[in-house]
Amino acid sequence: MEKKIGVYICKDCGIGEALNIEQLESVANEYRPAVCRVHDFLCSQEGVQVIKDDIQNEGINTIVIAACSMRVNTDVFSFDPLKFVTERVNLREHVVWTQPPQDENTQRMAEDYLRLGIMRAQKADPAEPKTGELEKTILVVGGGVAGLSAALEAANAGYKAVIVEKAPELGGRVLKMKKVLPTKPPYAELETPNISEKIKAVQEHPNITVYTNSQVVSIEGEPGMYDVTICSNDAVSIKEIDINEEVKKGGPARFPLPECSSPETIKAGAVVFTIGWKPYDATKLEEPFGYGKFKNVVTNWEVEEMASNGGIKRPSDGKSPKNVVFIQCAGQRDENHLPYCSSVCCLTSLKQAKYVREANPEAGAFIIYKDMRTPGLYENFYKSMQDDDGIFLIKGEIIGLEEAEDGTVNVKIDNKLLNTKDIIQADMVVLATGMVTNMVPEGREPKLLTQDQEYIGDIVSKQTEDGVVEELVPYPIALNLKYRQGPEMPYLKYGFPDSHFICFPYETRRTGIYAAGAARHPMDAAQAAMDGAGAALKAIQCIERTSEGYAVHPRSWDQTFPVFRLESCTQCRRCTVECPFGVLDEDEKATPQEHPYRCRRCGTCMGACPQRIINFNDYNIDMISSMLSELQVPGEDELFPFIVGFICENDAYPAFDMAGINRLQLPPNFRLIRLRCLGGMNLVWISDALSKGVDGIVLIGCKFGEDYQCHFIKGSQMANERLGKVQETLSRLMLEAERVKMIQLPINEYDKLPQILNEFAEQVKEIGANPYKGF
């Protein structure tokens, strides 16, 4: 496509007063644009009309707007991305609002940004989306309360849903509950679960197909075109192997997926993952709580089952208990068991205390807690349970339990409220054990599932050319994905699927697969039902947007796709390994196999590829390299040090905007180049910049590691890892490693930018000028 560039410079918002606009125009004209115009008020109707007229009359197809941040006026400067390239040069927030007006260095910065912007636009092409008619059925894995609600919501919205449930009947754990927490105002009384009506509604719905006693034995494909194999439980065979032995014998470092003697294959467009939870294995709680040792020590789940099957009875003699002690956080918020809070058990104990009280008005229910946690409106439920004469809430710690001859358990507590040591003679002790996601297979310790590993699996030692390498081999659990990166979704911690669960609920690291319910994080039945509905909506959105060629999340406006120049691929596997979303599979020779609809367009693969064969129409290696070569690196006597900043456009870019909005003064030494994610940082740009004579390079990205903030999970972390390898490049160039720095910047810490930038500039100043300057 022939490029016809229009450059539009806005003078409003202080730009005209702070900068020499004529000078800027002449810089633009160096690039021989078809038109270059200056406007007093570009975001006005008249201003935009000027651009529209040029499109109409001059055939402009590449629009460079030198005005405000790309994050504002997006509705005003909106041109069809399939026809036009629009580039926003941020003269306002990033230049005139953070630099002194009418200053030589400010002018220099503005000119540099204009050059970078025009070059970026020159190197960009409009998006060419891949669109198509896609399968719209939603597969729901797990038929508990979350799954039922997901299927119903999807079906009521006109989509077909298929539920695959492993158990013989739908309903999951809620079906076994006597009562559930209040779901309506005033949120003070227990309710009878409506799960049976829900099951009936699902069974009678024409859009829903139910497979019980069945499991998903394989899923392959991508959003809008999944091939799902469903198999009835009795036809499934799982080959148990010792993976270390297999690998030693030269077998693949992969667990075999379950096999099926009578498979049934369906097509699905998206998947809702609601496989639920299981109680923490209480046999591990023999010490200090006596589970398994004392007959009358039971778990909260056992009590729930008793309550719905004829009432709570003492295991030792079948009598209805009078004094019942509930021990909160039994094996929870405890590094030796579940390190987290399940957020439901305080409510469950209050509920079960009510069962005890209702069965016997003389009974006492003691709840020994660390903290009572009854989130949200459940406070009202807590209040109403607390008001019961015989429910005793005691903040305390368990000192020990002893069993008397008659089966009474003497619970000795450190009563923190009264500072006394009390003994409660309990007819029965209930352990408030926590919730473990069913992502964690039996026998696995959730506490060991820390962030160092991404998958649940076994570590195998592999003999390679570089010696013995340890590799994590993921287990198949419930999805059995035929993905290169493994059969299940990566977890965040303790087995819960990875996603930013506050910012991006339901999202997982497998595009098109949405987690909901207690498999996602511990929650109660009402929340799980809502969660299922939320995930169903995400699944629908995924199918619809994917069919139009849009990225689903988080770049939901983006219609570009990565383009692989496979003829130059060296099968190094970096892209297939590093993609945070498991987009790429491999053929036998390890050449990447694309699954474009799984892609989130972060460009991590582009950053990873040493051959630079992965590019987007409007975001590519050549583009950034060309931009770097456009920089007018000033002499040491003019502006020193001269530093390039690669910044993440999700958090760091708006942080700079906020610095501008707050008129923070930033040093004039930095030229910022935005990346979709720091994960797209290709090392070639570092050497490009340094050989150009840039004195220092800073990468500003999101916080990574625990509580990461990266929109693409691992982008900033990946960039940091790559920087470890930059040493090589630097030593080749005979340059100091300290010239390149990675900074993690949470968006709310924009106020630290002046300090961060000044410190780095100071540091580079101390190292001295880049010896390549001027070459």
Add this chain to the structure above:
Amino acid sequence: MAEERVLSPDIQFIKELRAVGGETVKKCYQCATCAVVCPMAGDDRPFPRKEMIMGQLGLKDELITDPDIWYCHNCNDCSKYCPRGARPGDVLGAMRAKSIKEFAVPKFMGNIVTNPKMTIVALAIPLVIFLVLLGATGHLRIPEGEIVYSKFFPIPYIEILFMTLVGLAGISYIVSLKRFWDGITSKNGKNYIKKFDDALLETILEFLPHKKFTKCETNADRKNGHMLVFYGFVGLFITTLWITFYYYVFKKHSPIALSDPMKWFANLSALALLIGILIILANRGKDKGVNTKTSSFDMTFIVIVFLLAITGILTELIRLLGIAALAYPTYLLHLMFVFYTIVYFPYSKLAHMGYRALAITYAKMTGRDVE
């Protein structure tokens, strides 16, 4: 830290406590705001928070022997600031009522007096006694001539009847207080830093100017009412001694002339009692920025004292007006309320006098007192 104990909540006690004004005890969620705002709570002693916890746990034995509940002067600063509406002030009032009821002997009397449904019975008892006595001795009629109450109810009858009853009530009260003292000292230890006599004297000297009351903010007005009632009763007690002295030593019989200093003193005392109780009543109904509830235990007593004062004053006024047909029945009613006040003393609100005095004495002896 105390040694281990078996925690066995008394659910019945919780029910009773809630029924006599401690309805909100279970609402407390231990934020300790009450202990912070309470002017009576020492820095190292959580109070009334501790009592709220004990109340929730139904620790009856510990609560009724807890001297701290007597520390509370029901100023309700705590109830005003309680974020949960747990009204610790009211709950502590209920706890004191329970404590009085538990220690008072004989127990059935306690049940009669503390149960609002039994108030009618409690009042009917003296009336029946009077009617039977007067009827049997042929006095149950309006006497002729000048109104002299001893013509209707001869002094010896009153002396014998009331002296006996006062004696019995006195014994009962002393036994009750002894039980209470034994309870608090055995539960809370005997590490004394002061002698009983010194501490008691200190307590009484503190009571006279109502020193602790002045610490109240929310309910500061109540101090005046309580003080008037207190001194009204003291005055009337002195009047009673005075008139007895007149009767037996000077052979000076009722009615005493209005010019007599004793009469001035008596009338002043009666007025103090009436005004005091009216202040208390008005204050209960006043908006103090906090929703508190007056327990039936308190309310019954306030009404009885009011009726006692009003019938006493009316007895005198109607006599002066010379309306015999009204004067004698009013006198009889007045005697009924006097009976209630004196004979039910160990079981009624009035008993708090001795309990509070002992609890504060104990606090002073053990160094728990807050200045």
